[in-house]
Structures are given as structure tokens and as C-alpha cells.
Amino acid sequence: MPSATPWQSVTYTGENYGLYLQDQMKFGDGWILTLGGRQDWVNGKSVGYDLYAADPVIDASSDDEKFTYRAGLTYLFANGVAPYASYATSFLPQSGVDAFGDVMEPTTGEQVEAGVKFQPVGWNAMFTAAVFQLTKQNVPTPYGEDPFGPMVQDGEVRSRGVELQATLSISGWNLNASYTYNDVVVTEANPEVPNSSLALGKHPRWVPEHMGSIWLDYTFATGKLAGLNLGGGVRHVGTTYADALNEIANDPYTLVDAVIRYDLSKMWPKMKGVELAVNATNLLGTEYVTCFSAADCKWGAERTVIGTLTYRW
Structure with missing residues (x-):
């Protein structure tokens, strides 16, 4: 029988400050340009004890800052069709330490998306279709067999896919339908994590490649x-x-x-x-x-x- 893991308590305290600015500009005949930026400052401290140590067995601090931004361009046709494209970066602080006692690095990402939205004139309806690619660095993932145990971070995870969505309300009928194809794979190993290269090209845990739903309801009015x-x-x-x-x-x-x-x-x-x-x-x-x-x-x-x-x- 394997030996039990010693009990350990880890306390994380941190502060997060951010400044955000966004502007949406309309120009020409139907063009809409959206620009946004955000500056984050994050600091945190993790202190951990176990049953047998009077002094902390974990004492780690972090101090991070990051500027992220987004840009989107849309053209609105008179018939309700609106093609668009966007690019965005992201920054998500991670609390605590990993399986080796090192401070968790913030998760960063970049997303490119293009698609089309259609709102038929005179209809209470919206139809959208989009393709996207999202890459994230330092994505938390379980280390070992215990899915709720210590975490490590993948080097990079890439998502590519398609999203389709439709909403429609007409004469008492309401329809909501959606479908997502999301091909998610590990594209870079983390050299600081043993055997992390074995996950290259594999799908992260618990992420479905296909998801879809459809809902239809009707309300009697008379x-x-x-x-x-x-x-x-x-x-x-x-x-x-x-x-x-x-x-x-x-x-x-x-x-x-x-x-x-x-x-x-x-x-x-x-x-x-x-x-x-x-x-x-x-x-x-x-x-x-x-x-x-x-x-x-x-x-x-x-x-x-x-x-x-x-x-x-």
C-alpha cells in the first residue's frame, strides 16, 4: 500500500489592481472599430505548513504585471449581415504554488477570431458563425493521477475551432441552438516538469472536441x-x-x-x-x-x- 501524503495547509493572500480603457468608433458607411487595453498589477504570497514542521514548508512570493489589449473590426451591411474580425491578448494570475513548491506563473494567451453575424431586418433573431484560434501559456493541469491534487503548468495549449449559434423568437416559438467544434492540443512542453513532453499533441483532460445543444419552447397566447x-x-x-x-x-x-x-x-x-x-x-x-x-x-x-x-x- 502506498504511503499517505502528509497533510498540508497552504494559505494564499494577494492583491490585484487594473486599469482598463475601451473605445468604440463608427466611421465610413457601416464600419465599427473597437480598441481596448488593460494594465494589471498582481502580487501574492503563499505560506504552507504541515503537521510536523513549526516553520513554513512553503514560503513563496510573486509580483507580476502585464499589459493586454484587444482590437476588433466589424462592417454592418444594411440587410443585417455583419462580418467581423478580432485579436485579443489575455492575462490571468494563478494563486498558490505548483507540485514542486514553485510559484504558479500567470496564464497568458492570444486569440484570433473571424466570423459573421446576421440579424434579419424585422426579425427577432440572431445567427452567428465564427472560427477561432486561441493559444494559452502556463495552463494549470493536474500532476499525476490525482485530478484534485497538486497542479503543474503546461507550456502551451492551442485551441482551434468553429462556433455556430442561432436564436429565434416568432409567434410564440423560441429557438436556441449552438454547436462548438474545439480541437484543443498541448503544443509546447514545460521543461521544468518531468515527462511533460509525453503530452505533446494530446488533448487536455475533460475538454470535449464536440459540444452542441438545441432548445425549443412554445407559449400559448390565446x-x-x-x-x-x-x-x-x-x-x-x-x-x-x-x-x-x-x-x-x-x-x-x-x-x-x-x-x-x-x-x-x-x-x-x-x-x-x-x-x-x-x-x-x-x-x-x-x-x-x-x-x-x-x-x-x-x-x-x-x-x-x-x-x-x-x-x-
Whole structure:
């Protein structure tokens, strides 16, 4: 039997200051230019003790600053079509220390995105399509088999993909649909982490390549069923991996949800603002399992039905 890991308590204290400026300019015949910048200052200190030491076993400080920016250009056609392109950088401080007791480095990133938005004239609808590439450096990831244990940081992780989304409201019908293809791979190893090069070209843990959902509901406006809302939808999550080497795969799963709502004021005018609803998630009781490591797997949420009575004023 392996020896138990000694108990350890780590306390992190830190301060974060930032200044942000953004300007949106319209010029020419339909051009929109958005520019933004942010300066961050972050300092932190991690102090850790274990059961057997009077003095701290971890005593690490960090002091970081970073300027990030974004730029976007959109052209708005008269028919509601709006192609756009954008570039942005990011900075996200990380608290605490890694598995080796070293201060966690801030996560930085760059994103390039291009796409088109379409809002048909006279319609309550929006359709969007976009392609993107996002690269992040110093991305936290579990070290070893314990998914909730000490962390390390990958050298670089790259995401490339497509996002599609549609929303539509017409004659009592409401539609929301989305799909994401997200190809995420480790593109640079961290030379300070043993065996990190083995993860090159692999997918990070628990990140699905395919995700999609569709939801449709209808509200009766007239007749004996006025105030009744019926809705249903489907959610899909693609294959994910529970380990850095992608040897443990979680199967994809698809779940069905549904809802029934009723505005009680349609029957009793004095109950304006009162709504009765019954929500069901995983309506069909689909069984699925998610593994976080070779020794840690959990059943997905079972069928859940919740009734609510809401009053808004």
C-alpha cells in the first residue's frame, strides 16, 4: 500500500489592481472599430505548513504585471449581415504554488477570431458563425493521477475551432441552438516538469472536441391554454479524456431536458407575477460515466425533476 501524503495547509493572500480603457468608433458607411487595453498589477504570497514542521514548508512570493489589449473590426451591411474580425491578448494570475513548491506563473494567451453575424431586418433573431484560434501559456493541469491534487503548468495549449449559434423568437416559438467544434492540443512542453513532453499533441483532460445543444419552447397566447409554456431540448457532450496521455476516454453522451410553465395570472388575474413550473433534466434517465483518473469515476446526474413556484414583482 502506498504511503499517505502528509497533510498540508497552504494559505494564499494577494492583491490585484487594473486599469482598463475601451473605445468604440463608427466611421465610413457601416464600419465599427473597437480598441481596448488593460494594465494589471498582481502580487501574492503563499505560506504552507504541515503537521510536523513549526516553520513554513512553503514560503513563496510573486509580483507580476502585464499589459493586454484587444482590437476588433466589424462592417454592418444594411440587410443585417455583419462580418467581423478580432485579436485579443489575455492575462490571468494563478494563486498558490505548483507540485514542486514553485510559484504558479500567470496564464497568458492570444486569440484570433473571424466570423459573421446576421440579424434579419424585422426579425427577432440572431445567427452567428465564427472560427477561432486561441493559444494559452502556463495552463494549470493536474500532476499525476490525482485530478484534485497538486497542479503543474503546461507550456502551451492551442485551441482551434468553429462556433455556430442561432436564436429565434416568432409567434410564440423560441429557438436556441449552438454547436462548438474545439480541437484543443498541448503544443509546447514545460521543461521544468518531468515527462511533460509525453503530452505533446494530446488533448487536455475533460475538454470535449464536440459540444452542441438545441432548445425549443412554445407559449400559448390565446385560448384556454393561454399562459402555458412547453419546452424541450437536447444537449450533447463529446468524448473527453481523464489522463494527460489520452489513454482513458470518457464516452460521449446526449441528454434530453424539458419544462412546463404556467402563468397563473392568465387564470386568476390577481396572481400577476406568479408562475408555476416543472423542470426535468436528463428526462430519459440516460446513464453515463465520467472518469477523472484511472481510479476516480462517477456516474452522471440522474433524471431530476424540480417543481417551483415563483413570484416576481
